[in-house]
Ligand code: ZN
């Protein structure tokens with residue numbers, strides 16, 4: 001049995017379940033290889049059955065690793081029939097992936113003897129430890145980021161629209177194999193840098209501004225995510241100061257990352273440093289997040305996360321300082337937790353760079 005399937009088998013045993021229904025796209029890709037947008041995996045101790053609609057039947061027959069592939073016209077009815085056919089009584093599903101109305105409908109269609117268990121935390125860590133093949137894709141996706149950034153860098157100067165830089169990045173990423181954008185790219189210059197999620201706008205970049213670029217692509221289903229902050233010409237002393245603080249927080253957190261430490265301890269390495277310098281109130285988000293088949297996944301690195309970092313986890317490290325009306329800095333890398341400590345997967349240099357305007 002594969003490591004991936006072992007997780008679900010353990011879940012069935014510890015929660016005393018007969019079967020589990022897998023709905024999430026990323027979970028489906030992970031557990032059975034299906035890359036389409038709609039399907040369900042029925043998982044019991046005896047067999048795995050993948051169900052999808054006619055649009056995906058051929059694709060599923062080629063891609064899916066399951067004992068059986070079936071086609072449905074009505075998904076919930078097909079699941080109810082399968083629950084009955086297999087004599088399953090205790091059935092779990094990931095509560096994050098089924099709407100309340102779907103849940104109620106499924107209950108209505110099943111015999112009253114069937115009990116559904118909506119699980120959340122128990123599912124969370126399913127994809128937390130990356131296998132070597134997954135790490136290889138994450139490294140390749142990170143490499144695409146660096147190559148596309150290098151090709152885009154000459155375009156970044158005063159007078160250029162943020163949106164045009166985002167388009168150039170997207171073009172360069174897709175030209176070398178990026179599948180889709182990981183998210184709407186952030187290109188935030190000047191005062192817009194104070195918006196942590198300042199998606200590229202029509203604003204023109206001006207001399208004397210910092211520009212934050214946060215972007216990534218997908219390869220083999222796996223995402224890249226990286227943030228660079230650049231100076232266009234000479235910037236205000238305060239902006240330079242917060243850059244130096246953020247890079248120190250970023251470098252310190254990466255240096256400290258190792259297995260056995262809790263996520264909140266790693267968050268504290270960067271947060272304490274930023275707080276000591278007087279900018280704690282201007283770093284409002286967590287230090288980072290897990291990344292893989294989803295851009296944001298388990299584990300989250302926040303002040304509240306007790307997750308113990310483990311070799312094979314891949315997380316981002318992305319401290320930032322955002323000063324309203326003035327500007328902001330965020331610097332982000334994606335790292336792999338290894339037996340000995342960590343390995344940085346993203347490779348765009350993050351040191352202070354002043355571009356000629
Ligand atoms: Zn990012």
Ligand code: ZN
Nearest residue numbers: 225316318332
């Ligand atoms: Zn991120």
